[in-house]
Amino acid sequence: MKNKQDYQNDFNIIQKLINEFDPCDLINFGAPKNEYDSLTYQILSALYQNKTKEKLKEIIFFEIEVSYGVDIKENELINQELEKLIHLLLSTIQTS
Numbered sequence: 161m162k163n164k165q166d167y168q169n170d171f172n173i174i175q176k177l178i179n180e181f182d183p184c185d186l187i188n189f190g191a192p193k194n195e196y197d198s199l200t201y202q203i204l205s206a207l208y209q210n211k212t213k214e215k216l217k218e219i220i221f222f223e224i225e226v227s228y229g230v231d232i233k234e235n236e237l238i239n240q241e242l243e244k245l246i247h248l249l250l251s252t253i254q255t256s
Contacts, residue, residue, distance in 0.1 A: 162208070167204075170204055170207075170253050171200060171201075171204055173252060173253065174200045174203050174204055174207075174249065174253065175193065175194075175196070175197065175200045177245060177248060177249065177252075178196045178199055178200050178203070178245075179193055179195075179196060181241060181242070181245050182196075183220075183224050183228075183230070183232055183238060183242075184224065184228045184230050186228075198223060198227055199220065199223045199224065199227070202219050202220075202223050203216065203219065203220065203249065204253075206219050207249060207250070207253045207255055208255055210255055213246055213247075213250065216246050216249065216250075217242065217246060220242065220246075221233055
């Protein structure tokens with residue numbers, strides 16, 4: 161079972177990965193590092209619930225569209241980067 165420190169460590173890892181992904185190009189233009197925290201929380205929760213790769217992708221698409229007003233589903237380059245991100249998330253965060 162994860163404790164508070166494990167959760168914080170996992171959150172920090174995901175936050176760093178999401179900020180590097182920067183799907184809306186906000187961090188690149190000076191937004192604070194917590195800009196995508198709503199997305200980070202959603203991803204961490206989904207990973208802890210052992211959601212599938214496809215479900216993670218749906219969550220990310222939905223959160224970016226609803227919270228930031230950006231539809232990234234049709235952007236091929238972002239989709240390729242998203243596939244890499246999801247693979248990295250699934251291989252980095254231990255859920256058990």
